Amino acid sequence: xxxxxxxxxxxxxxxxxGLGFAKYRQIQTAIKGSHFEPPPEAxxxxxxxxxxxxxxxxxxxxxxxxxxxxxxxxLPGKIDKIAFESGKSVHQGDILVELDTRQxxxxxxxxxxxxxxxxxxxxxxKGLVDEGVISRSDYDQASAEQKSREAKVGELSATIERKTxxxxxxxxxxxxxxxxxxxxAAGDPIVPLQSLDPxxxxxxxxxxxxxxxxxxWCTLGSLCRSRLAIKPARSLVAR
Numbered sequence: 001x002x003x004x005x006x007x008x009x010x011x012x013x014x015x016x017x018g019l020g021f022a023k024y025r026q027i028q029t030a031i032k033g034s035h036f037e038p039p040p041e042a043x044x045x046x047x048x049x050x051x052x053x054x055x056x057x058x059x060x061x062x063x064x065x066x067x068x069x070x071x072x073x074x075l076p077g078k079i080d081k082i083a084f085e086s087g088k089s090v091h092q093g094d095i096l097v098e099l100d101t102r103q104x105x106x107x108x109x110x111x112x113x114x115x116x117x118x119x120x121x122x123x124x125x126k127g128l129v130d131e132g133v134i135s136r137s138d139y140d141q142a143s144a145e146q147k148s149r150e151a152k153v154g155e156l157s158a159t160i161e162r163k164t165x166x167x168x169x170x171x172x173x174x175x176x177x178x179x180x181x182x183x184x185a186a187g188d189p190i191v192p193l194q195s196l197d198p199x200x201x202x203x204x205x206x207x208x209x210x211x212x213x214x215x216x217w218c219t220l221g222s223l224c225r226s227r228l229a230i231k232p233a234r235s236l237v238a239r
Contacts, residue, residue: 061203067169067195070177071096073184074162084191086176090167097178097190099163108156115149122146171195 077099084096122142129139174192178184
C-alpha cells in the first residue's frame with residue numbers, strides 16, 4: 001500500500017514539473033518574439049540659476065507705539081460735548097472733548113468791554129497829556145489799565161481754549177473713559193491715544209542664532225518682515 005502511494009506521488013510531481021517547464025518555455029519564446037523593452041523613465045529638468053538666498057530667522061515680538069498717551073483734562077469742568085468714538089482714528093488738532101465754558105465766555109465778554117473802555121480812556125488821556133492838561137502819572141495809569149485789560153482778555157481766551165481738549169498727535173483712540181455731563185477734575189483720564197504709523201516692534205533673538213548667523217546679516221538698516229496677529233492678517237516691512 002505504501003509503495004503504491006509513493007509511486008502515485010512521484011508520478012504527480014513529474015507531471016507538475018513537466019507542465020511548469022513547458023509554460024516557462026512558452027513565456028521565453030513570447031518575450032523573444034515580441035522584442036520586449038522596459039518603458040522609459042520619466043524625468044523633469046530645469047535650468048540651474050545662481051540666486052542669492054537670504055539668511056532669515058523667525059521670532060515672536062511685540063508691537064509698541066512710538067507715541068502713546070492717555071488724553072486727560074487740563075482744567076476742571078463738566079463735559080459739555082464728546083466729539084469722538086472709541087477705536088476711531090483722529091488727526092492732530094481734532095477736537096475730542098469740550099468742557100462747559102459758559103461762565104468763562106460771560107467773563108470774556110465783560111473783559112472785552114472793559115478793554116474797550118480802557119483803550120478809549122488811554123487815547124483820551126494821551127491827548128490830554130500832550131496838551132499838558134493832566135500829569136504824566138495819570139497817563140501812565142491809563143496805559144497800565146489798558147494793558148491789564150488786554151491781559152485779562154488773553155487769560156480768559158486761553159482758559160476757554162484749554163477747556164477744548166484736542167488730539168495731541170495723529171493716531172488711534174482706545175476705549176472712552178469719560179461720559180457726557182461728567183465732572184472732570186484736572187488730570188482725569190478721557191481716552192487713550194496711540195500713534196501706529198510708524199510703530200516699533202520689540203523682539204528677542206536666541207543666543208545661538210545671534211552667535212552663528214546674526215553678525216553676518218543683521219546690520220543697521222536690515223529688512224524685517226512683521227506679521228500682525230490680527231484678522232485680517234497684515235504683513236509689514238520695516239528696518
